[in-house]
Amino acid sequence: xxxxxxxxxxxxxxxxxxxxxxxxxxxxxxxxxxxxxxxxxxxxxxxxxxxxxxxxxxxxxxxxxxxxxxxxxxxxxxxxxxxxxxxxxxxxxxxxxxxxxxxxxxxxxxxxxxxxxxxxxxxxxxxxxxxxxxxxxxxxxxxxxxxxxxxxxxxxxxxxxxxx
Numbered sequence: 001x002x003x004x005x006x007x008x009x010x011x012x013x014x015x016x017x018x019x020x021x022x023x024x025x026x027x028x029x030x031x032x033x034x035x036x037x038x039x040x041x042x043x044x045x046x047x048x049x050x051x052x053x054x055x056x057x058x059x060x061x062x063x064x065x066x067x068x069x070x071x072x073x074x075x076x077x078x079x080x081x082x083x084x085x086x087x088x089x090x091x092x093x094x095x096x097x098x099x100x101x102x103x104x105x106x107x108x109x110x111x112x113x114x115x116x117x118x119x120x121x122x123x124x125x126x127x128x129x130x131x132x133x134x135x136x137x138x139x140x141x142x143x144x145x146x147x148x149x150x151x152x153x154x155x156x157x158x159x160x161x162x163x164x
Contacts (some may be wrong), residue, residue: 020087027091028080037072039064040053045082052083087133
């Protein structure tokens with residue numbers, strides 16, 4: 001079971017993010033679990049009209065994460081294009097598959113693209129997810145990014161509050 005913003009899915013074309021982003025959130029969450037990065041996962045994505053990039057991406061693992069939550073959020077941003085056009089491409093949403101969602105719902109049937117696990121060519125044979133296959137490289141690039149990032153400095157209003 002997952003939460004969503006309450007908008008209807010049926011009757012909307014794939015460019016409407018209340019439908020396509022819900023499918024993508026399911027897809028991303030299933031891939032995080034399949035990659036062994038968490039035992040449970042829920043993805044929250046928010047959008048603003050006229051802005052292609054999501055305004056927010058949150059990964060909730062209910063305490064079951066195997067890597068820090070911040071890294072999971074960075075992985076989602078790195079591996080999944082959550083812009084409206086990216087959602088359509090990633091899940092092949094321009095094909096006429098929506099009639100099937102009218103009976104028995106939108107989720108839980110493995111033939112829908114958002115129910116599948118993402119596989120890379122080399123990893124597909126071993127059944128390993130593309131995400132877990134690339135994790136060592138991602139961790140190395142993440143470490144390099146932190147090496148070259150200046151130390152965090154809290155904004156003045158936070159520093160003042162911390163000293164009181």
